[in-house]
C-alpha cells in the first residue's frame with residue numbers, strides 16, 4: 359500500500375504542482391491518475407520513487423516513510439515506465455531489459471536469461487533481443503520499457519503515460535497486455551494518463567485531477583460514472599454526451615441503448631436474461647452475414 | 651628522387667617524432683575537456699564564463715606561447731614539452747566547447763529514465779551520459795587531432811624537431827620537394843590518426859552504425875503488430 363498524506367510540492371520557481379494531496383493506493387490493484395496536462399500527475403508519480411521530494415507531507419510505502427529510504431536503492435526496487443520508453447539507445451534490447459538487475463549485480467548470463475523470459479511475457483519476439491531500441495517500432499519499444507520495469511520483479515510499477523505515443527490499435531493491445539500482466543503478477547500499479555477511456559478501462563481505482571494537483575474525485579469507474587462529484591468531473595468523463603450518455607429506446611419489443619447521436623450501443627439485459635441476449639445477438643449477426 | 655632515398659631514414663624518424671608529439675595533446679584535450687565540458691553543461695551559470703576563458707586561450711598565438719612557456723613553467727627553451735603543453739592548451743580550448751555541446755545534446759528523457767530506474771549520478775555518467783555524448787566528442791577530437799598535427803610543425807621554428815623541419819628548410823634553400831615532403835607527411839599522419847579515431851568510434855560505439863536500418867526495420871515490424879491487434 360502506498361499512502362500520500364497532505365502532500366504539497368512547490369517547485370523552486372514557485373509553481374505549486376501538487377497541493378495538500380492525500381490518497382491511499384491499495385496493493386495489487388491498478389490505480390489510475392487522470393487529468394489534463396499540467397495537473398501534477400507526473401509530479402505525484404515521481405514522489406513515490408523520490409525523483410521528486412515533496413515540500414511538505416508524508417509518503418509511505420507499506421508504512422515506511424520514503425524520505426527515510428535511500429533514493430537509488432528505492433528506485434531499483436520500483437518499476438518505472440515512461441512515454442517514449444526512455445530506453446538506453448546505446449544498449450541492445452536484452453541489455454535494456456536487464457538494466458536494473460545488472461545494476462544490482464546480477465551476473466550477465468543470468469540477467470540475459472531473465473530478459474529473454476520477460477520478452478516472452480510482454481509479447482516480444484526473442485529475435486529482437488540483439489537489436490538497438492532505434493530499430494524497433496514505437497509499440498515494441500514500449501513493450502521493452504514494460505519488460506525493463508518488471509525485470510527486478512518489483513512490487514510496485516509506476517507508468518507515466520506509457521502508451522501515449524503509440525497508435526490506437528497498438529495501444530489497445532498494450533492495454534490488454536497490461537491488464538493481463540497485472541492479473542498474473544499481482545503488482546501494485548500506478549498508471550498516469552490524460553485519457554479518461556484508458557483510465558476507466560485499466561483502473562480499479564481512478565483519481566481525477568483538476569489543475570494544481572487538486573483531486574476532483576476518487577472512486578471506481580462505476581462509482582464515478584454513476585455519481586460524478588461535480589460539473590467538472592461530469593464534463594471530464596463526458597457523462598453528458600457520446601458513448602457515455604446512453605438512452606433506452608424501445609425497438610421491436612426490446613430495450614435498445616442509443617448514444618447521444620442516436621447510434622445503437624447495445625441492448626439492455628437483466629442478469630438472468632444475459633444468456634438469451636447473447637444467443638439473440640449471435641443470431642442477429644449470423645443473419646447479417648447472409649448474402650443478399 | 652635521390653634526395654628522398656638519401657633522406658628516407660630522417661623522413662621516417664621525423665614522422666614518428668611528429669606523430670609522437672601529437673598524441674599527448676590529443677589525449678590531454680579529451681581527458682580534461684570532458685569533466686570541464688560536463689560541469690559547464692551541468693551548471694548552466696558557469697557555461698558562459700568557461701567558454702569565454704577557453705575562447706581566449708585559443709586566441710593566444712602559438713609561436714609566442716612556445717617561446718614564453720619556458721619562462722612560465724621553467725622548462726628549457728628547446729624542450730619538446732613546451733610544444734606538447736602549448737598544444738594541449740589549444741586542444742582543451744577547442745574540445746571544451748564541443749564537450750559541453752556533446753553533453754547538452756544527450757536526450758534528457760533518457761537521463762531521467764536512467765535516474766528513475768536507479769542509476770546513481772556517478773554510474774549514470776559513465777554508463778549513459780559519456781557513451782551518448784560519444785559521437786559528438788569523437789567529431790570534436792577528430793578536429794583536435796588534425797589541428798594538433800598541423801600545429802606541431804610550428805615547433806620547428808623554435809627548434810623542436812618535427813616534419814615542420816623539412817618545410818622550414820625547404821623554404822630557406824628554395825627546394826620544393828622538401829617542402830612537399832613536409833606537407834605530405836603531415837597530411838599522411840593526419841589521415842592515419844583520423845582513420846584510427848574513426849575506427850575506435852566504430853568499435854566503442856557500435857549502436858551509431860545501426861541507425862541507417864531504422865526506418866526499414868521499423869516499417870517491417872509494425873505490420874505484424876497491426877495485423878495482430880486488428
Ligand SMILES: Nc1ncnc2c1ncn2[C@@H]1O[C@H](COP(=O)(O)OP(=O)(O)O)[C@@H](O)[C@H]1O
Nearest residue numbers: 369371373375394395396397398399400401402
Ligand atoms: N521541475 C519543475 N520545475 C518547475 N515546474 C515544474 C517542474 N516539473 C513540473 N512543473 C510544473 O508543475 C505542474 C505539474 O506538472 P506535471 O506533474 O508534469 O503535470 P502532468 O504530469 O499532470 O502533466 C506544471 O505546471 C509543470 O509546469
Ligand SMILES: [Mg+2]
Nearest residue numbers: 396399400401
Ligand atoms: Mg506528465
